[in-house]
Amino acid sequence: MLLEIDHHSGVPIYRQVIEQIRQQIMAGRLSEGEQLMSVRELAAQLKVNPMTVSKAYALLEVEGLVERRRGVGLFAARLRKDKKAHTKARLLEDILRKAAVTAVQLGIPEEKAGEMLARLYRKYNSRTRSHSNE
């Protein structure tokens, strides 16, 4: 597992760690029960303080995505498939809710909002295999 941190993006390091690990788990690139890099190991790789990594791990545990075992290590949580699907749906819904509120407030018709989403979805879906630097 390799994480990349952009120190100039303005996005806090611990959030970047959270987002990347969450995505790897949700996309199935981290097996259930698999052990992740230790706090100090990942901290060294990212050239960051161990506590920063620990903070990210702590928040991921709150989300139910990992299990921390003091003295042992960190493991990808075992998620039932329906639970996993539910979590994914919730992540997306949180964002779509804002979009829906905005569309209603601006008086943009439902069909138009739907078309915009479909267009954007296809745009990014076609880039899945390539690197996106933005």
Add this chain to the structure above:
Amino acid sequence: MLLEIDHHSGVPIYRQVIEQIRQQIMAGRLSEGEQLMSVRELAAQLKVNPMTVSKAYALLEVEGLVERRRGVGLFAARLRKDKKAHTKARLLEDILRKAAVTAVQLGIPEEKAGEMLARLYRKYNSRTRSHSNE
């Protein structure tokens, strides 16, 4: 024009001012060219420092939604209808883009994302006439 500020929401005052005025302009509840409350007037109503209001106004001018005239006052910008529609579309697109990226990353199919958006749209659209306190 009446604005309401929630001092406990965690959202900065100047952002709340921006969002509410932007929404009033976009929804057509502020006529083009109409004069808005002066900096000090609005600051008094909101019980806030005039500079906080001035900051909100400055950012609204950058968006092209208002015109500031020193010594005279603040006026809702005259927007051509197509420009207005374009601005509205951009506001929504910025949010929908994040949703699309998330959906693709999580492997959620386009149809499902579309259904979620439609459901949420209807949910908030049906509340348009009532007060929402959350």
Add this chain to the structure above:
DNA sequence: ATTACTGTATTAGCTACTTAATACAGTATA
């Protein structure tokens, strides 16, 4: 020029957040 409004630049204090240094605590193995 005076008055009475407009908006604004500068500065400073406050707060919340992020990161890091240090010392501590749990587990497994020999």
Add this chain to the structure above:
DNA sequence: TATACTGTATTAAGTAGCTAATACAGTAAT
């Protein structure tokens, strides 16, 4: 128990963002 790993609680420093106090600047009418 000793060792060598695990993660963590506490504390503090640094930073960025928000708000406000003050003094300044433009406009219009008298």
